[in-house]
Amino acid sequence: MSEIANRVKKIIVDKLGVDESEVTPEASFTNDLGADSLDTVELMMEFEKEFNISIPDDQAENIGSVGQAISYLEEHVK
Amino acid sequence: MNVTLRRVVVTGLGALTPIGNTADEYWNGLINGVSGADFIKQFDAAKFKTRFACEVKDFKVEDHMDRKEAKRLDRFSQIAMAAANEAVAHAKLDDPSINGDRVGVIWSSGIGGMITFIEEMKNFNAGDGTPRFNPFFIPKMILDIAAGHISMKYGFRGPNFATVSACASSTNGMIDAFTYIRLGKADVMITGGSEAVVTEAGIGGFNAMKALSERNDDPKTASRPFDLNRDGFVLGEGAGAIVLEELEHAKARGANIICEIVGGGMSADAYHLTAPHPEGLGVINVMNAALEDAEMKPEDIDYINVHGTSTPLGDIAEITAIQKVFGDHAFNLNISSTKSMTGHLLGAAGAIEAVATILAVKNDIIPPTINHTTIDPAFDSRLNLTLNKAQHRTVNAAVSNTFGFGGHNATVIFKKYEA
Numbered sequence: 001m002s003e004i005a006n007r008v009k010k011i012i013v014d015k016l017g018v019d020e021s022e023v024t025p026e027a028s029f030t031n032d033l034g035a036d037s038l039d040t041v042e043l044m045m046e047f048e049k050e051f052n053i054s055i056p057d058d059q060a061e062n063i064g065s066v067g068q069a070i071s072y073l074e075e076h077v078k
Numbered sequence: 079m080n081v082t083l084r085r086v087v088v089t090g091l092g093a094l095t096p097i098g099n100t101a102d103e104y105w106n107g108l109i110n111g112v113s114g115a116d117f118i119k120q121f122d123a124a125k126f127k128t129r130f131a132c133e134v135k136d137f138k139v140e141d142h143m144d145r146k147e148a149k150r151l152d153r154f155s156q157i158a159m160a161a162a163n164e165a166v167a168h169a170k171l172d173d174p175s176i177n178g179d180r181v182g183v184i185w186s187s188g189i190g191g192m193i194t195f196i197e198e199m200k201n202f203n204a205g206d207g208t209p210r211f212n213p214f215f216i217p218k219m220i221l222d223i224a225a226g227h228i229s230m231k232y233g234f235r236g237p238n239f240a241t242v243s244a245c246a247s248s249t250n251g252m253i254d255a256f257t258y259i260r261l262g263k264a265d266v267m268i269t270g271g272s273e274a275v276v277t278e279a280g281i282g283g284f285n286a287m288k289a290l291s292e293r294n295d296d297p298k299t300a301s302r303p304f305d306l307n308r309d310g311f312v313l314g315e316g317a318g319a320i321v322l323e324e325l326e327h328a329k330a331r332g333a334n335i336i337c338e339i340v341g342g343g344m345s346a347d348a349y350h351l352t353a354p355h356p357e358g359l360g361v362i363n364v365m366n367a368a369l370e371d372a373e374m375k376p377e378d379i380d381y382i383n384v385h386g387t388s389t390p391l392g393d394i395a396e397i398t399a400i401q402k403v404f405g406d407h408a409f410n411l412n413i414s415s416t417k418s419m420t421g422h423l424l425g426a427a428g429a430i431e432a433v434a435t436i437l438a439v440k441n442d443i444i445p446p447t448i449n450h451t452t453i454d455p456a457f458d459s460r461l462n463l464t465l466n467k468a469q470h471r472t473v474n475a476a477v478s479n480t481f482g483f484g485g486h487n488a489t490v491i492f493k494k495y496e497a
Contacts, residue, residue: 017146034146041213049210 004051004077005070011046012066015039025067033066043069051077083260087495089333090169090321092161092270093433096132096314096420100164104430105437107419108445109468113298114420115312120276128290130297131276132314132421150214151227152191153274157317158224159231161429162268165319166232169333171266176331182236182264183225184255186247186271188425188482190221193277228268236264242425244482245385247271248318249428252490253342255322265327271426272317284313287352291388301422302449303386303393303415304463311387314421318429320436337439338495340475341372347485354392354481358399364487365403365477372491374475376404379411379491381444381476383435386415387422394456396479401458412444412471414464419448428480432490435478439492444469 009023016033029035029043044060047053047069053076055063063069093100096114097107107114114132123129134157139148142160151159162185166172171181198215217223222240229238237258241251248271255267284290291310293300301312328335345367347360354361369376384396393415401408416434423430438444450465457463475493482488 015149017144017149038213038217045210045212 002070002074004073007050008047008066008070008073011050012043015043015046023066025065025070027066028064030064047073053077081261084262085325085338086256086259086322087325087328087338088320088336088436088492089323089328090165090171091336091433091436092164092168092319093317093430094134094137094157094160095316095318095430096134099134099137101168101433101437104433105441108416108434109443111446111448111466111468112419113301113448114314115297115300117297118276118281121278123281126281127285127292128281129294130300130312131281132301132312133276134316150218152194152218154187154191154272155218155224155227157274157315158185158270158272159227161270161272161317161319162228165268165270165321169321169323171321172232173331176266178233178235180236180265181234181267182255182258183228183234183238183268184241184251185225185228185269186241186251186425186429187221187224187273188242188244188247189273189275191219191223192275192279194218196277196279224272234268236267243486243488244484245422245424245427246480246482246486246488247425247428249432249478249480249488249490250344250486252320252322252428252432253344253488256339256342256490259322259324265324267322268319269322270317270319271429273424273426274315275424276313276315280313289352289389299449301388301418302451303384303388303418303447304454304457305450306452306454308388308390308393310389311417312421314423316420316423316430317426318433320429320432335495337436338493339490340493341368341374341491343367343369343371343489345487347487349485352483354395355485356395358395358402360485360487361396361399361479361481362402364489365399365479368477368489368491372493374491376407379404379475379477380471380473381412381414381435381438383431383438383476383478384413384415385479385481386447387417388415392481396481397457397461409460409462412462412464412469414444414447416445418446428478428488431478431480432492435476436492439473439476439494442470442472444471444473
């Protein structure tokens with residue numbers, strides 16, 4: 001697993017209070033990991049802080065699962 | 079509109095205080111004269127005029143909620159949940175036969191989520207001006223959110239809001255809760271208050287007003303109501319919760335009736351931001367209003383749990399008012415300030431002092447005013463200020479007074495339950 005993926009997983013475990021084993025690439029933040037709309041916003045902010053990037057709102061809307069977050073960040077983080 | 083007022087009883091208690099983390103522990107602390115004051119642990123107070131406070135000890139949030147929930151709650155809401163959980167369990171309200179539509183929550187605080195506000199602004203100020211506010215910032219900070227969390231946990235769908243009147247907040251809330259049940263708008267109300275502002279801004283702000291004791295060489299004796307050398311209040315944090323219930327509802331489900339709440343009074347000084355009215359006008363009015371509401375005479379009262387914050391002017395104004403309302407019966411009363419032990423919990427003061435007053439009525443014991451060493455001739459020596467040691471006496475009825483900056487006054491009366 002990439003270093004980015006590990007950091008993403010760590011943030012999700014911390015912010016959503018879920019077990020690491022639940023954080024699979026397919027896992028949806030809202031359907032599988034119990035996130036509500038505020039949790040999702042907080043996750044995006046944490047990704048921005050951790051990776052020092054800015055995720056535009058229209059792109060953040062398309063990041064709904066662990067795998068989508070990892071792909072987006074792998075693509076955009078220098 | 080003519081309505082028959084329904085009777086309201088107390089059926090559950092909870093407390094998380096600087097001298098005990100449950101209602102039982104709190105009561106034991108009270109009757110044993112324990113001081114909750116110590117040097118501040120929550121931040122480095124080295125440069126502050128006051129370096130001590132009455133903090134809650136050994137509070138483990140994970141004992142009361144999971145980590146994810148804890149993260150969404152400011153400390154004032156976390157301790158609210160702990161006290162409310164205890165009161166709900168004590169009253170056995172976690173019962174599917176109770177109609178949640180008829181159970182409400184009125185939860186108070188003087189200030190609300192100050193810690194959250196400070197943290198978010200610190201983060202913002204440390205950045206380059208780009209706003210990166212946490213989405214939980216507002217729902218953690220707002221003062222009404224504790225009432226919301228309690229309702230969500232238990233499905234209590236009745237009246238739900240917060241009251242704010244500074245240090246009278248939770249007494250105002252309790253009177254509202256009492257009124258709603260009396261009028262038939264709810265059958266059960268969880269009411270109380272919580273405060274958690276032992277922070278740089280809390281201590282610094284009250285220091286700037288010269289409201290706090292600065293007895294840094296002896297924090298444990300700093301809160302000394304009625305003592306000649308009192309020099310201000312000691313800031314406290316914590317929560318108190320009370321379950322009020324309509325009498326027939328309580329009887330029908332076999333609830334444990336602790337005592338009855340029989341009257342509430344509210345008034346304003348309309349005089350000054352922070353100073354009490356010199357003749358105690360608002361305080362005289364509020365005690366008279368509570369007695370009238372309870373249809374009681376001054377002679378019916380045995381104990382007054384005073385606001386008594388240990389400030390030079392406030393203690394005198396309150397006792398002056400008591401003597402005006404109670405006349406010679408003032409000398410038969412037990413009077414005590416439990417703030418000598420707990421410090422001043424601001425918006426939660428009314429809640430934890432109501433718990434103390436209710437337990438005095440239940441147990442026939444008056445918790446003391448500790449830390450008294452030097453007589454202040456401003457107080458008539460015939461008054462029984464319950465100095466330093468708890469006293470046993472039959473307590474049929476007792477009054478709890480609270481007053482807030484802004485000139486708000488609120489008083490409640492509790493009485494032994496008689497069928």
